[in-house]
Amino acid sequence: MRSVSVCGNGEGYGASDGDAGGAAETEISSLRxxxxxxxxxxxxxxxxxxxxxxxxxxxxxxxxxxxxxxxxxxxxxxxxxxxxxxxxxxxxxxxxxxxxxxxxxxxxxxxxxxxxxxxxxxxxxxxxxxxxxxxEPVTKIIGGPDLHINYGSTINLTCMVIHSPVPPPSIIWTHNDKEVNYDSPRGGVSVITEKGDVTTSYLLIQKARYTDSGSYKCIPSNANPLSVSVHIMNEKPEAMQRGNQLRIQSYTGLFVMTSIIISFFY
CATH class of the missing domain: 2.60.40.10 (Immunoglobulins)
Incomplete structure (x- = not known):
């Protein structure tokens, strides 16, 4: 059995140069x-x-x-x-x-x-x-459960995943239970996802239409899904313009008729 002595500087003696250090460490480790x-x-x-x-x-x-x-x-x-x-x-x-x-x-x-x-x-x-x-990761949609959006404006749905040890590998958006297609002929639909301690996914839909109304669901891969209802408000701009013209014409006709009646009596 090889004897090994250890000095204060940690060097071993009584062993070959090649294994002196390892033998000394083994001896110290076994004593510990x-x-x-x-x-x-x-x-x-x-x-x-x-x-x-x-x-x-x-x-x-x-x-x-x-x-x-x-x-x-x-x-x-x-x-x-x-x-x-x-x-x-x-x-x-x-x-x-x-x-x-x-x-x-x-x-x-x-x-x-x-x-x-x-x-x-x-x-x-x-x-x-x-x-x-x-x-337990928690999913939140800012402004839910109901969002009222003006016709023609941009829909911005913001979904946040909190209390998750790691960011969700994926987040899926659906509209009326169908996965949102970012390459659809409708155009103007995009998603931005920022991963971190709090993961945030933004669904952006430009120039909102009536057909964009309905239920949107944010589905993180490691958290509960959450829905929000989107309501598109107001008339189409061209319809509003025609409506205003009709109201102006009605007001003008009423004013002329009132003037004739007043002139008749006086």
């Missing part, structure tokens, strides 16, 4: 005992209904067990690869190559939010707490 890899994410956000994963990296574990505990009720969830709760949504997988113990929560709900602790069975035990936040 089990410890956590603290580079893993300790604040995890998951979507309602989509599996959540908490990753726990352990070094120098040896034959000691790794457990997962839920803090809110101090409930023991798993020990090693065995599940110790009647809630079968919880399970643990172990990757020997990465020395990683992963707690999986299938179909998580808002109530599953809270602190979970990865614990090594030393004496006394040592633990690494992690915070799980389960969110």
């Amino acid at each position: 005992g089990p410890y956590f890899d603290r580079s893993v994410t300790r604040n995890v956000t998951a979507l309602v209904g989509r599996s959540a994963y908490l990753y726990c990296g352990v070094r120098n574990l040896g034959d000691r067990p790794v457990s997962w505990i839920r803090h809110r009720d101090l409930h023991l969830l798993t020990v090693g690869s065995y599940t110790y709760t009647s809630d079968q949504r919880f399970s643990t997988t172990h990757s020997p190559r990465t020395e990683q113990w992963t707690l999986q929560i299938r179909f998580p709900q808002i109530r599953d939010s809270g602190i979970y602790e990865c614990q090594i069975g030393t004496n006394p035990p040592i633990g690494l707490p992690m915070m799980l936040t389960v969110v």
Whole structure:
């Protein structure tokens, strides 16, 4: 057995130059005992209904067990690869190559939010707490549920997706349950989507017509769909102009008739 001494500068002696550093590190690591890899994410956000994963990296574990505990009720969830709760949504997988113990929560709900602790069975035990936040993305349409738009103006429908850990991969717009066609002969229809902590999709329809009335639905791929009713108001400009001319003619005729009646009596 090769003996290795370690000096204050971290250099090893009594080994060949090629493996001195690695041997010294192995000796120090084995003397240290089990410890956590603290580079893993300790604040995890998951979507309602989509599996959540908490990753726990352990070094120098040896034959000691790794457990997962839920803090809110101090409930023991798993020990090693065995599940110790009647809630079968919880399970643990172990990757020997990465020395990683992963707690999986299938179909998580808002109530599953809270602190979970990865614990090594030393004496006394040592633990690494992690915070799980389960969110349900929310869809909002500005100005809904009813929008009144003047004939000939631009319809601007603004759909926002909030509380989503990641932007929705896609957002679909429908009009009266048919997907909006941005290349239709009608023309003047476009969409702009800005992704971020809050994802916003703008549906723009120029020169609003009566046929543009109806139900519009914003359908994000990772959130609830939401509808808005669009009502096109006022008459067509040419109809309004003809109507004004008819009213002017009626007022003129009435004025002439009134003048004749007054002249007759006086």
